Amino acid sequence: MKCKEFIKNIVQYQKGEVDSSLKDEMDSHLSICASCREELNISKEMAEVLHNVNVINRDDYFWNDLYRNVRNLRIGYRIAREKYPSESYVLSFWDRFLKPALMGFSFGLLLFLSFLYFDLKSGGLLGRGEASFTSDEIEFYINEHSLSENGNIFSQEGLTSVFVSVQE
Amino acid sequence: MRNFLKISVCIILVCTGILISLSLKLFSYQRKDFKALLEKVILCPEVVNYWGIKEVESYRGEQKFYIKYEIIYLAPDRMWMKYIKPDKLSDREVIRRNGRLYSKNRRSGRFSLERGRYPVIDFEIKKENLRLLFKNYKINFHEDEIVSNRENAVFEIESRSCKKPRMNVWIDYETGLVMKYEQYFGENKINSYWFDEIKINPEIDKDIFSFKERFDKKSTDLKDYFSLESIEKDVDFPVVKSKEVAYGYVFYKGNITLRRNNKIVHLLYTDGLDNISIFMNRLSRRDRQRFDEGEIKIRTERGRTVISKMENNVHLSLIGGLEKKDMMQIFFSINNTGK
Secondary structure, three states: OOHHHHHHOHHHHHHOOOOHHHHHHHHHHHHHOHHHHHHHHHHHHHHHHHHHOOOOOOOHHHHHHHHHHHHHHHHOHHHHHHHOOOOOOOOOHHHHHHHHHHHHHHHHHHHHHHHHHHHHHHOOOOOOOHHHHHHHHHHHHHHHHHHHHOOOOOOOOOOHHHHHHHHO | OHHHHHHHHHHHHHHHHHHHHHHHHHHHHHHHHHHHHHHHHHHHHHHOOEEEEEEEEEEEOOEEEEEEEEEEEEOOOEEEEEEEEOHHHOOOEEEEEOOEEEEEOOOOOOEEEHHHEEOOOOOOOOOHHHHHHHHHEEEEEEEEEEEOOEEEEEEEEEEOOOOOOEEEEEEEOOOOOEEEEEEEEOOEEEEEEEEEEEEEOOOOOHHHHOOOOOOOOOOEEOOOEOOHHHHHHOOOOOOOOOOEEHHHEEEEEEEEEEEOOEEEEEEEEEOOOOEEEEEEEEOOHHHHOOOOEOOOEEEEEOOEEEEEEEEOOEEEEEEEOOOHHHHHHHHHHOOOOOO
């Protein structure tokens, strides 16, 4: 027997699923071929490792659903509904109502908060009176005023107030 | 006996007269002396070149600002300075040339107009202000003092009317340069600057003032208006009519600044030393909702009192460094926008 043939049947040999004549041939090959002995050992170890791995068995519904979804994604849900009317497209209450409502509400809230932020910052519709007047205009007026504040006879370079206003 | 009394009364009267005239003469001499020094102060930036290290302290309420810089001044217009302190501004260079102030961008190494406009501040000192200064302030003389190895005349200047900033000024006899300056409000110091070192008329390398001017679209020249009527012609709302307001503040000049496409009128009033500002602008329909007609609002921001109100859709703000009650006096003395 050649090594190639031994390797081809190694899994069946390991499981004890080969007939007696083939088994004898393989046994005699094993006694003379070190590399095939090594190969058999590796195969045994691998089988042992794989034996300990937990494989999740999905039910038929999962595979059917997966298939349907992949197919529908490719051809489009509307076409799929027309093409396969017998299939059910029942969505859960969460998917149908709560999820879009929650997403819409979050988006709306985000829009409102950003509007509120920019409006208050610019002292717009919502900001009224003292609070809105504070920030921008007063800041601008005081900066302008401070430039002239020390522009008197004793500020010969006329720059002191400019430097201070740069810091302020 | 009667004759003796008569002679005595005559002698007393003559002596009193001599004393009065002497004191008057002394006062007028001092006043004249002070005026001569002030004229020297005015003339100084036109003729004196110098190099110096200068320190500035400024207080805004609880906050204190401290700046130290090296300065080279080349009369009549050029100035180069470099910050030494604070650390965050150190090595930042500023150049004044042709009445414009440029600061150097540390990343690009280019100079651009300070505050993106011209002029940053008009520090042209008018002689008319001297008249106001003498009218509104009294001058007390102190003993001469040495600052940075130079002999200085020392004056204390305080207001005759309300509580205004009080100043101590050290003026170099030889050049008229202000060597040291302190400004107080009550007992609190609000501004001060002084020369640590100074060299008068040193050799100055003129190359330090040269740099390639970058065309800046943002820069707009700020036009000065010297009458209230001329300002009113350039805006679509009535401006204040008062050329003089309470405590001796007189209209000095005005500007029109564009901000968010709104014209803002800035009127500057001076009493010879201290300035107050009036800002006016027409409010947009949206902005009008933010104010109640005629309601006066008072606040203190960064050590300044701000009083504002809206009347006939025009918003007016008065800003100055005086106390609230004095600022209110000024506010009520303003002849308002009219109809």
